[in-house]
Amino acid sequence: MERNDAAEDRRKDERPNPFERFVDAANQTVSRAPFFGVILVALVAWAVSKPLWASTTKWELALHTGSSILSLLLLVLLENAGRRSEEAAQEKLNVIAEALSDLMSHHARDSDELRDSVEKLREAVGLEERH
Numbered sequence: 479m480e481r482n483d484a485a486e487d488r489r490k491d492e493r494p495n496p497f498e499r500f501v502d503a504a505n506q507t508v509s510r511a512p513f514f515g516v517i518l519v520a521l522v523a524w525a526v527s528k529p530l531w532a533s534t535t536k537w538e539l540a541l542h543t544g545s546s547i548l549s550l551l552l553l554v555l556l557e558n559a560g561r562r563s564e565e566a567a568q569e570k571l572n573v574i575a576e577a578l579s580d581l582m583s584h585h586a587r588d589s590d591e592l593r594d595s596v597e598k599l600r601e602a603v604g605l606e607e608r609h
Contacts, residue, residue, distance in 0.1 A: 502559065572603065
């Protein structure tokens with residue numbers, strides 16, 4: 479099966495850039511149980527450190543600020559990882575649809591009904607418009 483130009487262009491860009499490698503590493507780290515343990519230890523350390531703070535307000539502010547920053551960073555990283563995972567799954571589905579369309583096209587020479595089904599598949603998936 480020949481791959482179209484868009485599929486070949488995607489293949490050239492398969493090597494992840496430094497940010498994508500960082501996102502992958504962060505995703506692997508934060509999605510495992512030890513990360514939960516680290517967060518629990520940090521929370522306990524914060525709770526135990528209350529006597530060291532001059533003001534309860536500053537003690538609470540330290541937790542709120544740190545947790546807000548961490549939450550925002552994790553949200554951005556995990557959303558990026560999810561988006562790339564979705565794109566990879568969509569690419570696999572597109573390749574399957576393209577292969578099915580090619581197979582059906584090969585056998586459609588004998589059947590007008592099959593030829594119509596091939597057209598419907600190509601239009602539904604948008605094989606000619608992929609990028």
